[in-house]
Structure formats: C-alpha cells, structure tokens
Amino acid sequence: MYFVSLTARNVYTRKVRSSLTGIAIAISIAVVVTMGVLTHSLRRTAISILRTGDADFSVAQKGVSDVIYSSVDEKDVDLIGSYEGVENAIGVLVDMTKLDEDHPFFLKLGIPPGDLEAFGVQIVAGRKYEPDSQTEIMLGYRAARDLGKTIGDQVVIDDDTFDVVGIYSTGQVFGDAASMMSLVGVQTEERKPGVVTLVFVRAVEGANLDEIRARIEYDRPELATVRTESEFGRIDRNLELISAANIGVSALALIIGAVSILNTMVLSVFERTREFGVLRAIGWSRMRVLLCVMMEALVVSLTGAMVGVGAGFVAVEILARSPDLVGVFQPDYPGGVFGRALAIAFGMAFVGALYPAARAALLRPLDAIRHE
Amino acid sequence: MSDGAGRPPAIQIFDVKKSFDHGLVNALNGVTLTIGQGEWVALVGPSGCGKSTLLHLLAALDSPTSGRILVNGNDISGLPSLNRYRRFEVGLVFQLHNLLPNLTAIQNVEVAMFANGLKHSEQGERARNLLAAVSLSHREKVRPPGLSGGERQRLAIARALANNPSIILADEPTGALDSASAETVLDLFRRIRNERGVTILLVTHDREVAAAADRIIYMRDGRIVEPSLAAPAG
Numbered sequence: 028m029y030f031v032s033l034t035a036r037n038v039y040t041r042k043v044r045s046s047l048t049g050i051a052i053a054i055s056i057a058v059v060v061t062m063g064v065l066t067h068s069l070r071r072t073a074i075s076i077l078r079t080g081d082a083d084f085s086v087a088q089k090g091v092s093d094v095i096y097s098s099v100d101e102k103d104v105d106l107i108g109s110y111e112g113v114e115n116a117i118g119v120l121v122d123m124t125k126l127d128e129d130h131p132f133f134l135k136l137g138i139p140p141g142d143l144e145a146f147g148v149q150i151v152a153g154r155k156y157e158p159d160s161q162t163e164i165m166l167g168y169r170a171a172r173d174l175g176k177t178i179g180d181q182v183v184i185d186d187d188t189f190d191v192v193g194i195y196s197t198g199q200v201f202g203d204a205a206s207m208m209s210l211v212g213v214q215t216e217e218r219k220p221g222v223v224t225l226v227f228v229r230a231v232e233g234a235n236l237d238e239i240r241a242r243i244e245y246d247r248p249e250l251a252t253v254r255t256e257s258e259f260g261r262i263d264r265n266l267e268l269i270s271a272a273n274i275g276v277s278a279l280a281l282i283i284g285a286v287s288i289l290n291t292m293v294l295s296v297f298e299r300t301r302e303f304g305v306l307r308a309i310g311w312s313r314m315r316v317l318l319c320v321m322m323e324a325l326v327v328s329l330t331g332a333m334v335g336v337g338a339g340f341v342a343v344e345i346l347a348r349s350p351d352l353v354g355v356f357q358p359d360y361p362g363g364v365f366g367r368a369l370a371i372a373f374g375m376a377f378v379g380a381l382y383p384a385a386r387a388a389l390l391r392p393l394d395a396i397r398h399e
Numbered sequence: 400m401s402d403g404a405g406r407p408p409a410i411q412i413f414d415v416k417k418s419f420d421h422g423l424v425n426a427l428n429g430v431t432l433t434i435g436q437g438e439w440v441a442l443v444g445p446s447g448c449g450k451s452t453l454l455h456l457l458a459a460l461d462s463p464t465s466g467r468i469l470v471n472g473n474d475i476s477g478l479p480s481l482n483r484y485r486r487f488e489v490g491l492v493f494q495l496h497n498l499l500p501n502l503t504a505i506q507n508v509e510v511a512m513f514a515n516g517l518k519h520s521e522q523g524e525r526a527r528n529l530l531a532a533v534s535l536s537h538r539e540k541v542r543p544p545g546l547s548g549g550e551r552q553r554l555a556i557a558r559a560l561a562n563n564p565s566i567i568l569a570d571e572p573t574g575a576l577d578s579a580s581a582e583t584v585l586d587l588f589r590r591i592r593n594e595r596g597v598t599i600l601l602v603t604h605d606r607e608v609a610a611a612a613d614r615i616i617y618m619r620d621g622r623i624v625e626p627s628l629a630a631p632a633g
C-alpha cells in the first residue's frame with residue numbers, strides 16, 4: 028500500500044463529508060477561473076490599444092472609465108512634443124468597432140500620415156492614405172491576411188466603405204491586427220474634432236523618462252502617463268476595478284476553501300484520535316501523521332479544484348454566449364489563470380489543514396489511545 | 400548477565416517507579432525484573448496493580464519517574480529516535496485490537512511498514528507472509544469489522560510483527576476473547592516464540608492464560624511479589 032493510497036482511502040471513507048467540502052472548493056475555484064478569464068480577456072483588449080505603436084510611454088486622460096473614452100486636446104500633443112527630451116509625441120484617435128463575430132474589437136487608429144514613420148509604421152505594400160481623406164484606409168498585415176483583403180479591395184466598417192490603399196507593419200501584434208486612416212477622417216467620423224485618445228511619446232536617447240512624465244502630469248493634471256501594463260489602471264478605471272475584484276474573489280475563495288477544509292479535517296482528526304494514537308504507538312513519526320492529514324486535505328482540495336476548473340470553463344463559455352456579452356467578451360484562457368487556481372487549491376489545503384494536522388501530530392499516543 | 404550467544408537480556412528493569420498526578424498516584428513502586436532473550440513471560444496481578452503502566456514504559460509510550468530500563472542492553476531513555484524504537488524493537492498488541500476499521504486485513508499490516516527500508520513490493524510480500532503465519536491468508540481483503548474477535552487479535556499480532564521486532568508486548572490480548580479463540584491466540588504466541596525467537600511479555604488477569612508462558616511474574620500495588628502473596632485474580 029502506498030502512502031497516497033492510504034490518504035485517498037481515508038478521504039473516500041468519508042464520502043459524503045469529503046464531497047460536500049469538495050463541492051464548496053469546486054464552486055470557489057470555478058469563480059476564480061471565471062473571474063480570471065474575464066479579467067484577462069478584458070485586460071488583453073485594453074492593453075492591445077496601448078500596444079499598437081512603438082513608444083516609451085503613453086499619455087491619456089486620467090481616471091476615465093475606459094481608455095477608449097480618453098480625450099486629449101491636440102494642443103497638448105504639441106505641448107508635450109515641445110518638451111525637452113521628447114523626440115516626438117504622436118496623437119492617435121482610437122476607434123474600436125465590431126467588424127463581425129470573429130473581430131469584435133477591431134481597432135481603427137486615426138493618425139496623421141506624416142507621423143507614421145515616427146510611430147514605427149512601415150508600409151509593406153501600396154501607399155499611405157492622404158492627410159484628409161475620409162475613405163482611404165491602411166490595414167495592418169495581420170488584419171489584411173485575416174480579412175483576406177489586399178490593396179484595391181474595399182472593407183466595410185460600421186456601414187462605411189473604405190478603400191484599402193496600403194498594407195503596413197509595426198512589429199507590434201496588436202498594431203498589425205488593426206487599421207489606420209487619417210486623423211481628420213476619424214475625428215470627423217467620430218465627431219471629435221481636435222481631439223485624440225492617446226499620445227504616444229518617444230524620448231531622445233538617454234533622456235530621463237520619469238522627469239518627462241512628471242512634467243507632463245504637473246503641467247496637465249487631467250492627464251496620466253502610462254509606461255507599463257500595471258500602470259494601466261490609471262487611465263482605465265473599469266479595468267482597475269475588475270482587477271481588484273478578481274484579486275478579492277481569489278482571496279475570498281482561498282478563505283472559503285480553507286475554512287471548509289479546516290471544518291472537515293478538525294472533525295475527522297477528532298474522530299480518529301484513537302487511530303492516530305495507535306499509529307504513533309506502532310512507530311509512526313509526528314511528521315508522518317502531519318503529512319497524512321495534510322495529504323488528505325490536498326486530495327479533497329485538488330479533486331474539488333479539478334471539478335471547479337471544469338465548471339469555470341463551462342461558466343465562461345456560457346457567459347461568452349449570453350446575448351449581452353457577445354462581442355464584448357471574447358474568452359481567452361491564459362495558463363496563469365489555471366496556475367492561480369492550482370495555487371489557491373494548494374493554499375486552501377495547507378492553510379485549512381495546518382491546525383488539525385498539527386493537533387493530530389502533537390497528540391500524546393497514550394492519551395490518544397485512551398480517548399473514547 | 401547475558402545468554403549463551405553473548406547477547407544481553409531482552410529486558411532489564413531496575414527499580415522503576417512511576418507516579419501520576421504529581422505523585423498522588425504511585426502506579427509502580429520500584430520494579431526490578433530481567434527477561435531473557437526468547438523468553439515468554441506472563442505478568443499477572445489484580446486490576447490497578449500497574450501492569451499496563453509497566454508495559455507502556457517498555458513500549459516507550461511513557462517514561463519512568465525514576466529507575467532504568469534496558470532493552471537489548473540499551474537504555475531506552477537515551478534513544479536517538481523513539482519512533483524507530485517503537486517500530487523496529489517492540490511490537491505492541493492491545494486488549495482491544497486497535498486496528499484501522501477502514502483498511503483491509505493486509506493493509507492493516509502494511510500500515511506499520513511505511514518507510515521501513517523495504518521496497519513497496521517487499522512490504523506487500525512480507526505482509527502476506529505474516530497473514531499466512533497467523534492463518535489469515537483467506538481473509539486478506541476483509542476489513543476488521545468483518546473479522547471475528549480471535550481473527551482480529553491474530554491480525555493485531557501480525558501487525559506487531561510487521562517490522563520484525565525482537566520483543567512483543569501484549570496487554571490482555573485474550574481479554575475480550577472466548578476460551579477457544581484465546582487458545583488459538585496463545586498457540587500463535589507459542590509458535591512465533593518458537594519459530595522466530597521473539598521475546599514475549601504478556602499481561603493478563605487470567606491464570607490459565609498465564610500458565611501458557613515459560614514464567615509467571617506476579618504484581619501487586621506496583622511491586623513484583625512472590626506467587627503466595629499475589630491475590631487470586633478474577
């Protein structure tokens with residue numbers, strides 16, 4: 028008999044109780060997975076906007092609910108561009124639309140053709156759009172490939188028809204899966220004259236980025252600068268909120284799971300006091316008793332977690348199909364979410380079983396054997 | 400003192416005292432006793448005279464208030480690992496079998512063998528041999544609630560032998576058995592003593608059971624006494 032078989036056997040002996048605990052854990056883990064996938068998917072969409080161009084940092088309006096609602100005056104773009112240490116500042120108006128079921132978040136970037144090179148854009152076929160054209164568009168090469176379009180073709184976005192005049196590459200996955208047209212064109216279409224969504228800033232070699240960022244935020248308190256993904260919350264409150272909720276849910280799940288484990292294991296250790304006394308009397312070490320209880324908890328929590336991950340999958344797929352969310356939410360299953368679920372399951376077992384396991388291990392064998 | 404093979408006696412107890420409750424209860428009042436290798440000794444005496452207490456001290460489940468206990472020549476108060484001692488030096492058999500109810504007969508033997516240095520397959524092999532030795536091969540897959548009293552006690556003996564201890568300590572092993580079952584258990588003790596050379600210390604109330612041993616030691620009020628001084632046991 029292997030030690031694991033013994034622990035599995037002990038868990039199996041208390042079928043009903045183990046299953047109930049397992050169900051509590053499965054539900055917690057299912058929620059963790061669902062929230063994790065949801066957060067990750069939304070974050071990915073949001074991050075994609077920041078990752079369209081080649082910049083040292085970006086500037087957007089501070090504290091808007093979603094980065095797409097950020098509104099920065101074009102004059103501020105010029106102001107930032109005039110700062111010492113700034114090589115160039117490019118204002119981009121971002122429009123996100125649903126192309127079709129497969130492309131729920133298609134990005135259209137309004138950007139002056141003169142800024143394209145500085146933005147890191149290379150024309151791989153065709154030509155740039157005209158500075159004030161409202162019908163010419165360039166597709167990123169991934170988008171072009173994906174949509175099966177090439178120069179001379181037309182694409183329909185939001186009931187408007189555009190002529191594909193060029194194919195570009197930025198070297199950024201998200202940028203290459205988007206499209207670009209003249210800033211004026213997008214501003215007119217969106218009825219946002221003189222406004223951009225984001226400013227992409229590139230500094231000169233060796234310039235102090237922090238200094239430049241501080242200066243921008245001092246001169247224009249309504250703006251926020253973002254360098255890394257973790258700073259993204261400053262310009263996207265929704266994402267910040269959902270990320271916080273995600274962490275909160277994980278913490279709650281850990282607590283709920285740990286308490287369930289604690290409850291069953293305390294009971295189970297108490298009932299088996301005599302058994303543990305006998306095992307100690309025939310030579311089991313304290314460590315082995317500790318391990319025995321811990322592993323029983325682990326068997327329950329990992330089994331529960333496995334069911335929970337499955338249930339989480341199902342929940343995500345149902346969410347993605349719900350009429351309210353079709354298009355808004357496209358599930359993406361990152362390994363990290365499952366890693367976290369696994370870590371939480373381990374955490375539940377460890378935190379929940381520590382006290383009962385220690386109690387069992389510290390029993391005096393004689394007292395335990397006398398226990399009725 | 401040693402036997403013919405130059406080995407020290409199995410058990411040497413020197414003036415051992417044991418009190419409980421801060422000296423209010425004196426369970427052992429100076430016990431001195433030597434048991435030779437391969438000897439089968441029965442310990443008899445009235446209830447409360449300290450038999451179990453002495454056995455627990457020998458099993459290293461408790462320590463004496465004063466006095467010394469040597470097992471195979473080694474003082475057990477200075478053992479590097481109590482767990483190893485309990486596992487490899489002595490085998491315990493209780494009055495109530497104290498088997499694990501959810502494990503099969505063979506698993507109840509194997510449970511004593513974790514990390515004993517044997518390969519997994521060797522552990523299974525030895526457990527099967529032990530079940531054969533206590534005539535329980537046909538009950539290998541049965542759990543204790545499905546065994547008779549005598550079978551359970553034989554299984555407990557098999558478990559006590561799991562790691563080849565040189566000494567078996569048994570506390571009232573036949574106390575809960577009818578006389579026919581008790582007889583088979585006593586036969587088993589006799590056989591393992593004869594075949595394996597195991598030293599046996601068996602605690603009992605029952606003089607008939609005691610008569611099966613090589614030597615009978617009488618206890619009273621925490622002391623070893625002459626047979627004439629021992630009260631007739633119930």
Ligand SMILES: Nc1ncnc2c1ncn2[C@@H]1O[C@H](COP(=O)(O)OP(=O)(O)OP(=O)(O)O)[C@@H](O)[C@H]1O
Nearest residue numbers: 419420424425426445446447448449450451452453
């Ligand atoms: N843990 C303890 N705490 C207090 N007193 C104890 C403890 N263990 C034993 N005693 C006392 O020590 C004395 C000897 O007990 P012990 O169990 O050794 O007797 P025994 O000879 O085995 O009796 P029995 O035949 O009834 O099993 C008794 O008076 C008992 O009440």
Ligand SMILES: [Mg+2]
Nearest residue numbers: 450451452570
């Ligand atoms: Mg007793």
